[in-house]
Amino acid sequence: MTPVLTKKVILMADDDADDRLLAGDALxxxxxxxxxxxxxxxxxxxxxxxxxxxxxxxxxxxxxxxxLLDLNMPLKDGREALREIKGHPDLRRIPVVILTTSNADTxxxxxxxxxxNSFITKPFQFEALVKVMRIIDQYWFxxxxxxxx
Amino acid sequence: xxxxxxxxxxxxxxxxATVGLSLWLCWDGQxxxxxxxxxxxxxxxxxxxxxxxxxxxxxxxxxxxALAGAGSLTSFLFLHALWRRRLSECLDRQSRQMESELVQTxxxxxxxxxxxxxAQAAQLELEAQVAKLTAAKTALQxxxxxxxxxxxxxxxxxxxxxxxxxxxxxxxxxxxxELQKLQRLYEMILNAAGEGICGFDIEGxxxxxxxxxxxxxxxxxxxxxxxxxxxxxxxxxxxxxxxTLRDGAAETIFYRKDGTCFPVEYxxxxxxxxxxxxxxxxxxxxxxxxxRVEETLSQKAAELxxxxxxxxxxxxxxxxxxxxxxxxxxxFGDRLRGKCDGLLPPEAQxxxxxxxxxxxxxxxxxxxLLTFSRAIRSTEPFAPVDLNxxxxxxxxxxxxxxxxxxxxxxxxxxxTIEADAMQMRQLLLNLIxxxxxxxxxxxxxxxxxxxRLLTAVSGAELCELTIQDNGIGFDEKYLDRIFAxxxxxxxxxxxxxxxxxxxxxxRITDRHSGTIVARSQPGQGATFIVTLPVKQNHRPAKP
Numbered sequence: 001m002t003p004v005l006t007k008k009v010i011l012m013a014d015d016d017a018d019d020r021l022l023a024g025d026a027l028x029x030x031x032x033x034x035x036x037x038x039x040x041x042x043x044x045x046x047x048x049x050x051x052x053x054x055x056x057x058x059x060x061x062x063x064x065x066x067x068l069l070d071l072n073m074p075l076k077d078g079r080e081a082l083r084e085i086k087g088h089p090d091l092r093r094i095p096v097v098i099l100t101t102s103n104a105d106t107x108x109x110x111x112x113x114x115x116x117n118s119f120i121t122k123p124f125q126f127e128a129l130v131k132v133m134r135i136i137d138q139y140w141f142x143x144x145x146x147x148x149x
Numbered sequence: 150x151x152x153x154x155x156x157x158x159x160x161x162x163x164x165x166a167t168v169g170l171s172l173w174l175c176w177d178g179q180x181x182x183x184x185x186x187x188x189x190x191x192x193x194x195x196x197x198x199x200x201x202x203x204x205x206x207x208x209x210x211x212x213x214x215a216l217a218g219a220g221s222l223t224s225f226l227f228l229h230a231l232w233r234r235r236l237s238e239c240l241d242r243q244s245r246q247m248e249s250e251l252v253q254t255x256x257x258x259x260x261x262x263x264x265x266x267x268a269q270a271a272q273l274e275l276e277a278q279v280a281k282l283t284a285a286k287t288a289l290q291x292x293x294x295x296x297x298x299x300x301x302x303x304x305x306x307x308x309x310x311x312x313x314x315x316x317x318x319x320x321x322x323x324x325x326x327e328l329q330k331l332q333r334l335y336e337m338i339l340n341a342a343g344e345g346i347c348g349f350d351i352e353g354x355x356x357x358x359x360x361x362x363x364x365x366x367x368x369x370x371x372x373x374x375x376x377x378x379x380x381x382x383x384x385x386x387x388x389x390x391x392x393t394l395r396d397g398a399a400e401t402i403f404y405r406k407d408g409t410c411f412p413v414e415y416x417x418x419x420x421x422x423x424x425x426x427x428x429x430x431x432x433x434x435x436x437x438x439x440x441r442v443e444e445t446l447s448q449k450a451a452e453l454x455x456x457x458x459x460x461x462x463x464x465x466x467x468x469x470x471x472x473x474x475x476x477x478x479x480x481f482g483d484r485l486r487g488k489c490d491g492l493l494p495p496e497a498q499x500x501x502x503x504x505x506x507x508x509x510x511x512x513x514x515x516x517x518l519l520t521f522s523r524a525i526r527s528t529e530p531f532a533p534v535d536l537n538x539x540x541x542x543x544x545x546x547x548x549x550x551x552x553x554x555x556x557x558x559x560x561x562x563x564x565t566i567e568a569d570a571m572q573m574r575q576l577l578l579n580l581i582x583x584x585x586x587x588x589x590x591x592x593x594x595x596x597x598x599x600x601r602l603l604t605a606v607s608g609a610e611l612c613e614l615t616i617q618d619n620g621i622g623f624d625e626k627y628l629d630r631i632f633a634x635x636x637x638x639x640x641x642x643x644x645x646x647x648x649x650x651x652x653x654x655x656r657i658t659d660r661h662s663g664t665i666v667a668r669s670q671p672g673q674g675a676t677f678i679v680t681l682p683v684k685q686n687h688r689p690a691k692p
Binding site: 016018019022025029101122124125126127129 | 472475476477480484487
């Protein structure tokens with residue numbers, strides 16, 4: 001296996017600052033060598049991916065290897081963003097992992113229909129979140145062969 | 150016979166004499182001849198003449214003898230033939246006589262037989278005649294008896310009738326009085342009745358009205374008689390062309406004298422006499438108050454339904470949204486413990502642990518509350534559910550607990566019913582889970598799950614599920630409490646839980662138009678009986 005030279009970019013779309021903080025901490029704890037970047041809603045996510053607005057500069061918005069997507073966000077929610085990403089000829093290749101609060105009243109099947117690659121419920125314990133981060137890293141960046149960016 | 154025998158004897162004697170004479174002549178001649186022949190004295194001539202003479206005599210004798218023999222024979226044969234004929238004639242005569250005698254005898258015999266048969270037939274006929282006569286006599290006797298009896302009974306009846314006639318007359322008198330009393334009573338009732346009562350004749354004119362009609366319409370009683378329905382109550386919105394109401398029971402609006410109106414409930418009935426309509430009766434009641442109460446009630450019901458729905462929504466949203474901050478509390482608590490492990494004083498560490506366990510408990514509560522509010526919000530359509538499969542899955546989920554406690558679970562054959570599969574699973578999980586949980590310490594739980602099919606009064610098929618355990622049981626005075634949400638009979642330290650499980654069960658049975666009841670005594674185990682329709686006759690409504 002060829003050594004990874006550049007860090008894998010994970011783009012997390014979540015309006016909750018606490019969750020962003022916890023995700024960052026968890027990633028650090030998991031010792032996964034990824035570059036975690038954040039956007040705060042669906043609009044910003046699309047701006048980032050399509051290099052619009054404040055993400056005009058390519059350096060400011062390196063193409064993510066994986067998107068962690070929350071569902072309930074202002075301006076544009078996760079479902080709409082997912083539909084746009086999976087409907088875009090270029091962006092559709094980026095794996096999208098839904099990471100959201102409750103799974104009870106969510107139609108998980110509909111999300112997979114839209115092209116979601118995984119669905120994970122945000123765990124209650126921090127330890128569990130660390131584990132999620134570790135598993136994401138192990139699965140998507142060390143086990144799975146992704147298309148070249 | 151004697152004649153013939155005599156003839157034969159004569160013949161025989163004649164023959165014998167002839168033969169004897171002939172023989173003697175023959176012998177004598179020959180002897181003379183021989184003497185002469187042998188004597189030398191005699192000449193040859195004489196001898197020759199003699200011999201010729203002798204031969205001639207001999208010839209004559211032989212002829213005579215032959216003739217005599219022939220004559221005897223002929224006479225014998227003739228006599229024999231004659232005798233024979235006479236004998237045969239005699240025999241014939243005798244046989245004919247005998248035959249005729251035989252025929253006569255036979256005829257006599259036949260006559261005798263016929264006579265006997267006739268006699269027998271005559272006897273039988275006679276007997277039959279006698280029997281008939283006897284029967285006729287018996288019938289006549291019976292008829293006579295019956296008539297006698299009937300006459301006796303008739304006489305008795307007549308007596309009775311005469312006595313009852315006088316009783317009847319007394320009755321009629323009493324009845325007439327009663328009827329008069331009743332009529333007065335009916336009039337009183339009509340006058341006192343709160344309902345308006347009026348009668349109309351065939352032309353639709355009022356023939357009687359009670360004071361209630363006057364009170365309701367504002368018209369004096371005296372003015373009401375002779376008026377038509379439309380004149381008294383105003384034209385009904387949905388009535389007949391002539392302004393009368395239709396026969397039957399319904400609600401409508403009546404108008405007062407001053408033009409104001411009021412809602413009524415009425416019954417209008419045609420009066421028939423001998424199959425001909427001769428008028429009608431109208432009974433009505435002012436239902437203004439009832440209408441008002443009904444309106445208020447339906448408003449209240451709508452309000453209640455709305456507030457109930459709001460509460461449901463609130464419970465759902467609250468529990469849903471409460472999860473978010475709770476998750477943070479737990480996560481940051483974890484961070485604090487992780488980052489400051491060993492740095493915090495033991496007291497602070499203890500507080501942190503308590504916070505942690507409290508938030509864990511809150512999470513359970515919220516989850517259970519969510520389950521509870523989802524139980525009624527579910528919109529899953531009902532489909533055939535094999536309860537055997539569901540129970541098997543539930544026991545699979547509880548496998549660890551069953552093994553750990555050494556429990557035995559007996560499952561009888563269960564039916565397939567129309568239900569929400571997820572909710573059936575939840576129901577059985579809660580009930581079997583409880584049976585395993587509420588046990589004295591160290592006991593080996595024994596759970597029995599059985600079912601039977603029943604038929605409701607309405608004819609609907611029902612499935613009765615019984616979940617019986619040998620656990621600690623409970624006092625039945627707490628029956629209402631155990632099915633209410635967040636109600637528990639034990640401290641958290643004794644038996645864990647939030648008090649939602651049975652409330653969820655009740656919601657599930659409610660949603661399936663079923664029931665859940667429990668039977669128990671402290672220390673005697675508990676039995677939960679769930680009754681569900683085998684077929685759901687409606688789709689669940691969307692909340």
